[in-house]
Structures are given as structure tokens and as C-alpha cells.
Amino acid sequence: MKIIVDAMGGDNAPKAPVLGAIQAAKDFGVEIVLVGQTDRILEALKEEGIDTLPPGVEIAFASQVVTMDAAPTTVLHAYKDSSMVVGARLLSSGGDAFVSAGSTGALLTVGTLVTKRIKGVKRAAISVVCPTEKGSCVILDVGANNECTPEYLQQFAYMGAFYAEKYLGISDPRVAILNNGAEETKGRELQKETYALLKDAGDLHFIGNVEARDVPLGGADVVVCDGFSGNILLKSVEGTATFMAHKLKEMFTKSAATKLGYLLCRSGVADFKKLLDSREVGGSMFLGIQKPVVKAHGSSDDYAMMNAIRQAKICVETGVCQAIRDHMDQMNAPSGETPAET
Amino acid sequence: MKIIVDAMGGDNAPKAPVLGAIQAAKDFGVEIVLVGQTDRILEALKEEGIDTLPPGVEIAFASQVVTMDAAPTTVLHAYKDSSMVVGARLLSSGGDAFVSAGSTGALLTVGTLVTKRIKGVKRAAISVVCPTEKGSCVILDVGANNECTPEYLQQFAYMGAFYAEKYLGISDPRVAILNNGAEETKGRELQKETYALLKDAGDLHFIGNVEARDVPLGGADVVVCDGFSGNILLKSVEGTATFMAHKLKEMFTKSAATKLGYLLCRSGVADFKKLLDSREVGGSMFLGIQKPVVKAHGSSDDYAMMNAIRQAKICVETGVCQAIRDHMDQMNAPSGETPAET
Numbered sequence: 001m002k003i004i005v006d007a008m009g010g011d012n013a014p015k016a017p018v019l020g021a022i023q024a025a026k027d028f029g030v031e032i033v034l035v036g037q038t039d040r041i042l043e044a045l046k047e048e049g050i051d052t053l054p055p056g057v058e059i060a061f062a063s064q065v066v067t068m069d070a071a072p073t074t075v076l077h078a079y080k081d082s083s084m085v086v087g088a089r090l091l092s093s094g095g096d097a098f099v100s101a102g103s104t105g106a107l108l109t110v111g112t113l114v115t116k117r118i119k120g121v122k123r124a125a126i127s128v129v130c131p132t133e134k135g136s137c138v139i140l141d142v143g144a145n146n147e148c149t150p151e152y153l154q155q156f157a158y159m160g161a162f163y164a165e166k167y168l169g170i171s172d173p174r175v176a177i178l179n180n181g182a183e184e185t186k187g188r189e190l191q192k193e194t195y196a197l198l199k200d201a202g203d204l205h206f207i208g209n210v211e212a213r214d215v216p217l218g219g220a221d222v223v224v225c226d227g228f229s230g231n232i233l234l235k236s237v238e239g240t241a242t243f244m245a246h247k248l249k250e251m252f253t254k255s256a257a258t259k260l261g262y263l264l265c266r267s268g269v270a271d272f273k274k275l276l277d278s279r280e281v282g283g284s285m286f287l288g289i290q291k292p293v294v295k296a297h298g299s300s301d302d303y304a305m306m307n308a309i310r311q312a313k314i315c316v317e318t319g320v321c322q323a324i325r326d327h328m329d330q331m332n333a334p335s336g337e338t339p340a341e342t
Numbered sequence: 343m344k345i346i347v348d349a350m351g352g353d354n355a356p357k358a359p360v361l362g363a364i365q366a367a368k369d370f371g372v373e374i375v376l377v378g379q380t381d382r383i384l385e386a387l388k389e390e391g392i393d394t395l396p397p398g399v400e401i402a403f404a405s406q407v408v409t410m411d412a413a414p415t416t417v418l419h420a421y422k423d424s425s426m427v428v429g430a431r432l433l434s435s436g437g438d439a440f441v442s443a444g445s446t447g448a449l450l451t452v453g454t455l456v457t458k459r460i461k462g463v464k465r466a467a468i469s470v471v472c473p474t475e476k477g478s479c480v481i482l483d484v485g486a487n488n489e490c491t492p493e494y495l496q497q498f499a500y501m502g503a504f505y506a507e508k509y510l511g512i513s514d515p516r517v518a519i520l521n522n523g524a525e526e527t528k529g530r531e532l533q534k535e536t537y538a539l540l541k542d543a544g545d546l547h548f549i550g551n552v553e554a555r556d557v558p559l560g561g562a563d564v565v566v567c568d569g570f571s572g573n574i575l576l577k578s579v580e581g582t583a584t585f586m587a588h589k590l591k592e593m594f595t596k597s598a599a600t601k602l603g604y605l606l607c608r609s610g611v612a613d614f615k616k617l618l619d620s621r622e623v624g625g626s627m628f629l630g631i632q633k634p635v636v637k638a639h640g641s642s643d644d645y646a647m648m649n650a651i652r653q654a655k656i657c658v659e660t661g662v663c664q665a666i667r668d669h670m671d672q673m674n675a676p677s678g679e680t681p682a683e684t
Contacts, residue, residue, distance in 0.1 A: 133588060180574070213577035217581055228529070235554035236582070243558040248614070265593055265600045
């Protein structure tokens with residue numbers, strides 16, 4: 001398996017992607033192609049006392065770096081020799097997955113226009129894995145599409161279900177629409193019409209609407225939403241968790257007694273922190289693209305990059321994209337015929 | 343000051359509203375009118391060993407009770423002798439504020455159609471106070487209007503600013519639009535057009551967009567949003583806080599050592615819990631209505647009801663509705679003239 005890694009994307013590039021990728025090559029037995037400015041990649045390695053590329057790791061040269069403020073629409077023209085665009089081309093021509101910590105918008109454009117969407121998929125969706133009281137859930141879309149139609153959301157429901165099943169190992173995942181109430185009549189036209197579409201989808205474990213409050217409590221395995229609402233959901237979970245982690249720290253540092261209390265609870269606090277650590281979760285997956293494209297957090301360190309690469313590897317192994325492709329083929333097949341006969 | 347209290351609204355009625363109101367009459371020196379079924383109100387008092395109504399508390403009879411599943415549009419006809427509708431009529435005819443723990447949708451309808459909106463206000467908004475790392479912020483709308491126009495949001499911005507200033511005592515509150523990014527170009531058309539309107543509002547401390555992540559961290563004092571997005575924001579903050587409180591409990595009950603740790607941190611844990619206790623915050627305020635209408639949480643106990651009544655009292659004292667009325671008069675006045683001359 002060959003995983004393409006954008007060596008120049010993210011706040012800590014090239015060091016974090018390079019070291020994370022080398023660790024991944026070693027630990028997970030995957031081949032790695034580091035894409036970027038060769039001299040800077042080698043320099044990052046040298047700083048760590050590594051003089052030669054480890055086995056299974058190669059470099060593909062790309063002269064440019066997509067800046068964080070680059071307008072996504074300009075990327076293919078203004079940054080055509082960037083690590084991101086070259087990486088996506090290498091993905092198309094033989095790579096199995098692509099991991100980047102660069103700009104989300106640019107990566108989405110590159111994924112959609114270079115790697116291309118699966119036939120029949122109307123829009124790619126950015127999906128994240130969010131910890132919940134019962135384990136984890138998939139939320140999509142969290143930012144690719146501010147405006148959605150019921151048909152987009154219907155596709156997101158299937159794509160999210162395949163992702164939850166394959167990547168998270170949840171069998172028969174419970175799919176729900178993010179809404180402002182549980183009843184079928186709740187929400188905007190978008191939610192009501194999507195409800196009508198999903199209610200009749202026999203091959204989906206559709207459980208109706210889920211309120212935002214129940215998402216962290218494990219109310220659904222797949223939370224389907226437009227990119228604007230999904231962004232609000234995801235970011236407010238993050239913000240609240242950060243707020244509470246700060247308050248927890250305040251609580252433990254209040255006095256000599258609470259500091260002793262902290263020492264007694266240390267292992268529990270570590271579990272608590274781990275739960276909130278975005279580095280553990282990996283990155284966000286662009287669903288609907290021909291091959292796995294994983295966006296690592298911009299602030300990723302080498303550990304987070306390694307986890308994002310592991311995530312990409314699992315998606316390749318479990319065939320998330322193939323499952324979506326098969327589903328789309330089936331949807332596109334003229335009724336009465338099986339895809340094999342078309 | 344006369345505060346009308348719906349004695350029959352909420353899961354714990356009539357006991358919680360009745361006892362909360364009696365406590366409020368005693369502690370805050372307000373007159374209370376308990377609206378509902380007299381026999382049940384007196385029975386609730388008797389159960390607590392109270393045989394006569396305390397000074398400053400009276401009962402207004404209403405034979406019906408609005409059920410939680412009543413369609414808001416039917417309330418004025420099917421429930422015209424309910425505690426909610428009668429309460430709203432009493433508010434119009436001499437009351438200063440109305441507090442109810444009944445159905446949000448029904449109360450909004452009653453507030454809008456019986457108490458009526460302030461002249462010029464296009465839509466009433468449900469506003470909540472949310473704890474943040476820097477104190478508190480106002481979020482509106484959190485559910486009254488799924489679909490909004492930039493003009494609605496512009497009005498919400500002003501109404502929320504008056505509420506933050508008067509009720510929370512924040513001088514020159516920082517007003518922001520809830521969005522999926524900080525830049526002016528982010529969001530849907532609604533957010534972009536609202537940005538353009540608020541940018542030119544000289545008398546508002548508009549600070550641009552706020553991401554959901556920064557709301558719990560104190561990024562703005564007033565968070566302006568459509569009711570659908572606001573609902574997602576509010577509910578996911580609640581859900582995440584609940585999730586983390588459960589995890590915290592797990593952490594402290596893990597072993598004998600962590601239980602001892604809990605004892606050492608007890609006062610801090612109490613502060614932490616208090617922060618999350620919806621009973622402390624009071625209820626949600628319907629802004630844009632002629633007089634303060636406060637919706638207490640459906641599960642309110644007497645303590646929460648008392649706090650909701652205190653909230654109503656502060657809104658009356660500080661003149662939140664009057665400030666909105668003055669602002670609307672100024673907006674409605676022909677340019678070049680002052681409202682006094684029209």
C-alpha cells in the first residue's frame with residue numbers, strides 16, 4: 001500500500017509530516033511518498049539525526065507550497081507544482097491514499113478536481129469522527145457544502161454509514177439527521193425532505209432525527225447535516241470541551257488539597273484528556289472522492305500525522321471508497337437490471 | 343412590580359411554580375399572580391403545610407392547561423382559558439412580566455399574539471444566557487425562527503445587545519455573527535448579508551464573525567444566529583457538558599484513591615457542577631415582545647422557577663423591553679426627525 005503524504009502542509013511542516021510518515025512506514029508497514037521541497041525534507045530529517053531515507057519512504061519533488069490563505073479556486077492554476085496538487089496527481093496515478101495537513105478548502109478542491117468524485121456522487125463531504133459517551137460517531141458534512149439539497153444529504157447518509165461500518169467497525173450503524181427536535185415535522189425544509197427520502201431507504205438503518213444535545217451522548221452513529229450546521233456542531237463540541245478542560249485544571253490547582261486530589265486521580269485525568277485529544281482521532285476524511293483523502297489538523301504534530309496516516313491505511317484496507325462506488329453503481333443502474341448487466 | 347406566573351406549566355407543575363413563586367415573593371419583594379386551577383394550586387400549598395396565601399401572592403383562575411404536545415397554532419383557540427393564555431392576558435392588562443415553564447412554541451405564539459411584538463420588530467427571538475470562560479454571553483435566536491433574513495438578524499443583534507447590557511450588566515457588549523469562519527467572506531448568504539448590515543451599524547459594538555468553538559471560550563458577548571443554527575450551538579454545548587460531567591464522575595469513582603481525590607477537590611467540583619446547572623442560569627427570554635416573557639426549563643424545580651422569576655424582575659427593573667422599544671422608534675422615525683417630533 002502506497003500512501004502519499006503532503007510534506008509541506010500544516011503549521012509544523014515539513015517536520016511533523018516527515019517524522020509522522022517515517023514512524024508510520026515503520027509501524028504500519030506502508031510505503032510512503034513524501035511530496036515537497038526535497039532540500040527542506042532532507043533538512044528536517046537531518047535535524048533528527050536521520051541521514052538516509054528509511055526503507056519504504058521516497059520523496060517526490062514539488063517546488064511550491066499552498067499557503068493557508070490561498071483561495072481554493074486558484075490552487076490548480078497558481079499552485080500547480082505544489083506538494084498538494086502533485087500529491088493528488090500521484091494519488092491518481094498509483095497511490096492508495098493521500099494525507100495532508102494543508103488548507104481544507106484547497107485540499108477539497110484538489111481532491112474533487114484532480115482525484116475526482118466517485119461517479120454519481122453529487123458532492124464530496126468532509127466527515128469527522130467525534131467521541132461520544134457510547135464510543136464514537138461520524139458527523140458529515142462539517143464544512144464542504146454550506147448549502148445542501150435533500151439529495152446531497154441522502155448520499156451523505158450512505159457514505160457516512162459505509163465509513164462508520166468500515167473505518168469504525170460499527171455494524172449496521174444508526175443513521176440520523178441533525179435537527180432541532182426529534183419529530184418528523186421538525187426543522188427546515190431540508191431536514192423534512194431528507195427525512196422523507198431516508199425513511200424509505202430500506203437498506204439504511206435510519207433512526208430519524210437527532211438533536212445536537214444527543215450527539216455527544218451517543219444518540220446516533222452517523223449524524224447527517226449540511227456543512228454549515230455540521231461545522232457549528234463540531235466546533236461547539238470542541239469549544240465546550242476546551243472550556244471544561246480549563247475549568248478542570250482550575251479545579252485541581254485551587255489549593256494544596258486539590259493538588260493532592262489531582263495526584264490521586266491522575267490516571268483518570270489522563271483518560272479524560274486523551275478523550276479530548278484531537279491527535280488521537282486522526283483527521284477528517286473526504287467522502288465521495290475516488291480514493292481516501294485525509295485532512296489532518298493544521299496544528300498536527302508528528303504523532304497526529306502518524307495517526308492520520310493510520311486512518312488512511314484503515315480506509316484503504318477496509319475499502320470505504322469501494323463500498324461507496326458499489327452503492328453508487330447500484331443507484332445508477334437502470335431499475336430491474338443489476339450493475340453487472342449494464 | 344407584578345409578575346405573572348403560569349402555575350400549570352412544566353413537568354413539576356403546579357408544585358414547582360407555586361413554591362418558586364412564593365419564595366420569590368418573599369426574597370425579591372415582588373407581587374405574584376399565580377395563574378391556574380385554584381384547587382390544585384391550594385393543594386400544592388397545603389402539601390407544604392401552607393394554609394393561606396402569603397402576602398403579595400394571589401391566584402387568577404384558569405381552567406385549562408396547555409399540554410406539551412399542543413400545536414402552537416391551536417393554543418389561542420383550543421386553550422383560550424389555559425393558564426398560559428390567561429397569564430398572557432393578565433400581562434397585557436397590568437402585569438410587568440410573565441414566567442412559564444410550559445411549551446416553548448405555545449408560549450412564543452401566546453407572547454407574540456396576545457402580548458404582541460414591539461412595533462417595528464419583525465420577529466421575536468428566543469435568547470439564552472450561556473456560561474463562558476470569560477463570564478456569560480447571550481445567544482439568539484435559539485429556536486423561534488428556523489429561517490431568517492439579514493434584517494431579522496440585524497434586529498436580533500440590537501435586541502441581544504440591550505439584553506446583555508441591561509440583564510447581564512455588560513457595558514458595550516461585543517456583538518458577533520455565528521459563522522463557520524472569522525473572515526467577512528465566510529458563511530451562507532445570510533451571514534454575509536448580515537455582516538454587511540452590521541458593519542455599518544455605528545451604534546453597535548460589532549466585532550465580526552465568531553466561530554462556534556470560540557463561543558464557550560468567551561469570543562463574543564452577543565452571538566447572533568438564525569434559530570436553527572442557534573439551537574445546534576446551544577444543544578451541543580449542553581450535550582458536551584453533560585457528557586464531560588459523566589466522564590468526570592467516572593474518573594472520580596474509579597478507585598478508592600480517586601474517591602479520596604474527589605473528597606479533596608469537593609469544593610471545586612461543586613463550582614464545576616454549578617457552572618453547568620441550568621437551574622442557576624434562569625430561563626430563556628423572548629426578546630421583541632412588549633413585556634418580558636421568560637420561558638423556564640420544562641424540568642424546572644422550585645429553585646429554577648425562583649431564578650426565572652428573578653430574571654424577569656431584573657429585566658423589568660433594567661428596562662430591557664423599553665430599550666428595544668426606544669431603539670425601534672428611532673429606527674422607524676423618518677430621517678432627520680427625532681422620534682419625539684413624529
